[in-house]
Amino acid sequence: MALELTHDQKMLQDTVDAFLANEIYPYEEEVDRTGKVPIDLGRQIEKRSKEVGLFSANLPESVGGGGLDYRGMALLEREYGKTSHALHSWIGRPTEILLACEGEQREQYLLPCVRGEKRELFALTEPEAGSDVMSMKTNAKPDGDDWILNGSKHFISGPKMPDFAIVFAATGLDETPRGPRKQITAFLVDVGIDGFSISEGSRCVSYRGYNTFQLNFSDVRLGPGQILGEAGQGLEQAGKWLGMNRVWVGASCCGKAERLFDLSAEWAATRKQFGQPIGKFQGTGFKLADIAVELRAADLLVVDAVKKAEKGIMTDSDAAMVKLFCSEMLHRAADHAVQIYGGMGLMEEMPIQRLWRDSRLERIWDGTSEIQRHIISRSILRPLGA
Ligand SMILES: Cc1cc2nc3c(=O)[nH]c(=O)nc-3n(C[C@H](O)[C@H](O)[C@H](O)COP(=O)(O)OP(=O)(O)OC[C@H]3O[C@@H](n4cnc5c(N)ncnc54)[C@H](O)[C@@H]3O)c2cc1C
Known part of the structure; x- marks a missing residue:
């Protein structure tokens, strides 16, 4: 990397290099050939990465993460980039957007992810809304204090079947000088609730063994406590x-x-x-x-x-x-x-x-x-x- 490394950064780099050499590189070829990360191998990577302090290294120490700064994160991601996403994604780096969790959401979503007890997906892309995010059809309509979610997402990726998804849905329209603009809200949606089905999607030739999922929502009822952050501020x-x-x-x-x-x-x-x-x-x-x-x-x-x-x-x-x-x-x-x-x-x-x-x-x-x-x-x- 084009940075002069401090003593701590050099130690971090050595830790990651040793981790990749022992826990990841030996399995690259097999995972690519079979297109699967055996669950025991995934769990082993999770466990060992917790032991050496790499799990959740991206999140602040105040929530139990490793508290890496931007330079440390750049170093980490650069080293991980040398190998397959299918394997290094088992070293959890929970989506930072979860830091918006408040009240009970912290115990239910954020902290279990930091500890590696739960996994999330980041669900923005839809079959008809890829680059053009604002054309998303997934929507949530108010029903009393609740919201009713309908729509679908695809190409939503992760190392294994998740526990919940952070789902972006249109919840209204804003009038702007450039014309009407959809309000997008992020919801925390648990796998297993009524109306939410999730299945493995198409297989990708890049990073074989890294899964994509197809998510479908049919009249999924969500309480007000399922909104992540502020309603209408999801895209921001x-x-x-x-x-x-x-x-x-x-x-x-x-x-x-x-x-x-x-x-x-x-x-x-x-x-x-x-x-x-x-x-x-x-x-x-x-x-x-x-x-x-x-x-x-x-x-x-x-x-x-x-x-x-x-x-x-x-x-x-x-x-x-x-x-x-x-x-x-x-x-x-x-x-x-x-x-x-x-x-x-x-x-x-x-x-x-x-x-x-x-x-x-x-x-x-x-x-x-x-x-x-x-x-x-x-x-x-x-x-x-x-
Ligand atoms: C393996 C994999 C994992 C993924 N994981 C996730 C995930 O976890 N969560 C998630 O939300 N999404 C995920 N994605 C989705 C990914 O972000 C989208 O595939 C990407 O944003 C492009 O969208 P698209 O595939 O629909 O392509 P399209 O938007 O249909 O684009 C097709 C082509 O048209 C071009 N194009 C489109 N609009 C314009 C424009 N305005 N100007 C010029 N060219 C344009 C594109 O550049 C591209 O070349 C994943 C995708 C893959 C393949």
Whole structure:
């Protein structure tokens, strides 16, 4: 990482590296091949990560979390990025939006998640509302003090069947100078309540073994205590978390690119053709140079965003730049890596093809590259009145 590490940060990095080496890397190939994380393995990762203090490291100590600051989180996500989401997602990092829990919600949702007794899903995307979040059809209508929830969500991902979902639903309309705008409210919806069905969704070729779920709501009755945060403020709450999450996606892309770089450099230095290491051919060596330069630039973008976040001045556009550049840098690095390996790059017994497949998702989730470019260009043009 492009940060000079303090003693504590170096210790954190060493802890994560040792954890990945012992608890995660040995299982990557099997999980990718079978498309499943055996439940005992998942529980073992959970347990060991609690023992070394990595579980819930993202949440403040005041709620029982590890209290990592932004630099620590960037370091953590960068190291996790070297491996599969299917495995490292068992090291719980509960969605920060749960910090909005109040009163009884803290004991029912937030604290059990911090302790790893419950798992949540973050349910925003719908079959007909992906990038265009505001076109969501899932809605909740008031009924006395209660709300009646109807609609569906898809692509909602997590390591295992959750205990509850944070579900975003339209609850009204605001009149704005740009026309009517949906009010979106976040609800805490328990798995198992009447009218809420959840099933495993389509299988993704990136991060095999990381599940997506399909959620359906049919006249689900929710009490007023199921609203997370303020009614009508769901997207604003989600936005705060999504911004920082895009920086963590960027950091994890840097970690994966570094792993691809290390593997490619080793291969280029040892694989011989025409009597010499293939790295000596400029067509191969220059690819390594390009990966190294772009990775350095991507790391610096992450550090820049982290420094701004520490000062409270990181904008949506800053986060979008990190997500856009780092995920596209990773895409180029993964493609170069396959090319450097030649045919072996596509063989199942080598990790390159898996890292290449895993990399592809990074340009899509948490907002596609096009949506990040939209956010950046909007921040340029809006002040000019366009
Ligand atoms: C494995 C996986 C896990 C996921 N996990 C979650 C989760 O836990 N929770 C959750 O809520 N969501 C989750 N998602 C959903 C993810 O965030 C969406 O897939 C993503 O936001 C894109 O939406 P979409 O797939 O519907 O694509 P679409 O919105 O249909 O986009 C299709 C294409 O059109 C382009 N496009 C759309 N609008 C514009 C525009 N205005 N300008 C230019 N181009 C545009 C897109 O960039 C893209 O190239 C997950 C997705 C996957 C694949």
